[in-house]
Amino acid sequence: xxxxxxxxxxxxxxxxxxxxxxxxxxxxxxxxxxxxxxxxxxxxxxxxxxxxxxxxxxxxxxxxxxxxxxxxxxxxxxxxxxxxxxxxxxxxxxxxxxxxxxxxxxxxxxxxxxxxxxxxxxxxxxxxxxxxxxxxxxxxxxxxxxxxxxxxxxxxxxxxxxxxxxxxxxxxxxxxxxxxxxxxxxxxxxxxxxxxxxxxxxxxxxxxxxxxxxxxxxxxxxxxxxxxxxxxxxxxxxxxxxxxxxxxxxxxxxxxxxxxxxxxxxxxxxxxxxxxxxxxxxxxxxxxxxxxxxxxxxxxxxxxxxxxxxxxxxxxxxxxxxxxxxxxxxxxxxxxxxxxxxxxxxxxxxxxxxxxxxxxxxxxxxxxxxxxxxxxxxxxxxxxxxxxxxxxxxxxxxxxxxxxxxxxxxxxxxxxxxxxxx
Ligand SMILES: [Zn+2]
Numbered sequence: 446x447x448x449x450x451x452x453x454x455x456x457x458x459x460x461x462x463x464x465x466x467x468x469x470x471x472x473x474x475x476x477x478x479x480x481x482x483x484x485x486x487x488x489x490x491x492x493x494x495x496x497x498x499x500x501x502x503x504x505x506x507x508x509x510x511x512x513x514x515x516x517x518x519x520x521x522x523x524x525x526x527x528x529x530x531x532x533x534x535x536x537x538x539x540x541x542x543x544x545x546x547x548x549x550x551x552x553x554x555x556x557x558x559x560x561x562x563x564x565x566x567x568x569x570x571x572x573x574x575x576x577x578x579x580x581x582x583x584x585x586x587x588x589x590x591x592x593x594x595x596x597x598x599x600x601x602x603x604x605x606x607x608x609x610x611x612x613x614x615x616x617x618x619x620x621x622x623x624x625x626x627x628x629x630x631x632x633x634x635x636x637x638x639x640x641x642x643x644x645x646x647x648x649x650x651x652x653x654x655x656x657x658x659x660x661x662x663x664x665x666x667x668x669x670x671x672x673x674x675x676x677x678x679x680x681x682x683x684x685x686x687x688x689x690x691x692x693x694x695x696x697x698x699x700x701x702x703x704x705x706x707x708x709x710x711x712x713x714x715x716x717x718x719x720x721x722x723x724x725x726x727x728x729x730x731x732x733x734x735x736x737x738x739x740x741x742x743x744x745x746x747x748x749x750x751x752x753x754x755x756x757x758x759x760x761x762x763x764x765x766x767x768x769x770x771x772x773x774x775x776x777x778x779x780x781x782x783x784x785x786x787x788x789x790x791x792x793x794x795x796x797x798x799x800x801x802x803x804x805x806x807x808x809x810x811x812x813x814x815x816x817x818x819x820x821x822x823x824x825x826x827x828x829x830x831x832x833x834x835x836x837x838x839x840x841x842x843x844x845x846x847x848x849x850x851x852x853x854x855x856x857x858x859x860x861x862x863x864x865x866x867x
């Protein structure tokens with residue numbers, strides 16, 4: 446029952462498609478197509494013949510499988526979970542993603558020799574990283590099945606890195622599979638040329654009931670807590686689990702949802718903006734502190750402390766360069782963590798004004814934040830549907846502005862003023 450796809454919540458269609466692909470991939474390995482014109486790597490032609498055809502014909506082992514995939518969906522819908530599960534199914538020695546064989550197990554724990562996972566830590570994935578990856582992915586799979594490259598947040602590829610990847614996708618080595626994860630297939634997220642070479646697996650935002658069910662079943666969380674957390678997390682599975690388990694995450698959310706009450710004047714609006722930014726900074730700093738320190742210690746150990754002999758001066762210059770590189774990487778990661786923390790806060794805040802809006806409209810929809818529903822109800826009376834909508838839009842505009850590289854403090858201050866004025 447709990448095979449590798451068990452953790453994909455509320456994604457029945459995507460799971461069915463991935464199971465079919467894994468089965469045809471396994472069939473391909475068992476009975477390679479007797480090399481036609483394109484040779485054994487002509488997965489593309491095989492796949493294209495069957496595009497739009499949901500069921501693989503049993504006679505054709507290539508149907509349903511192709512070498513480049515894009516998993517799309519809103520944050521938290523499980524893009525990377527889906528990509529990893531599919532990778533495990535491809536490496537499964539039984540070809541089904543059983544979840545218990547060495548192929549499945551090592552893929553899911555990140556130790557399979559033929560599966561590489563790229564998780565960008567900074568704001569973008571650079572060209573050097575991508576070239577090195579593409580090169581390694583071209584080698585024959587050591588386990589005899591597939592070489593797999595999973596790229597999380599493929600929307601954060603630099604243009605040059607995207608081009609390096611495109612070359613590999615255009616002329617794929619016979620046993621190499623690329624699994625990309627991105628919010629959407631919009632050209633802002635994925636270049637049109639890469640998109641045209643990939644099969645898309647759209648994931649949807651899982652319904653709160655499905656998220657609650659998995660929290661209860663897998664994490665042993667009490668049903669009432671699971672239901673509240675699933676609704677509050679708005680379909681984000683990881684976020685729901687954190688809210689259910691981590692008191693600090695709950696406190697941060699409480700502080701964000703206190704914002705609407707605190708906006709009593711211009712001064713209060715600026716104070717609220719500062720508080721929100723500083724909370725995001727503190728949360729981000731805490732989340733990267735441990736790994737930053739571990740990296741620094743490891744590098745210092747590797748470089749060796751001190752040294753006075755000949756050549757020590759040159760070695761020190763090299764060491765200084767490496768330390769500088771490390772600091773640059775860490776700074777980039779910290780920026781990313783801050784933006785992610787701030788974005789989570791903005792999503793919570795948007796949920797509040799969305800609740801006010803549905804109440805003003807008397808829409809028969811469950812509130813996102815059950816614990817602040819009465820406050821949202823009071824807002825709905827005061828602001829009416831129009832005022833609630835304007836406030837919701839102010840929060841969404843702030844998210845868009847930060848995404849477009851407006852300085853977070855400036856965007857948040859503008860939002861708070863708009864929320865206060867209405
Ligand atoms: Zn397996």
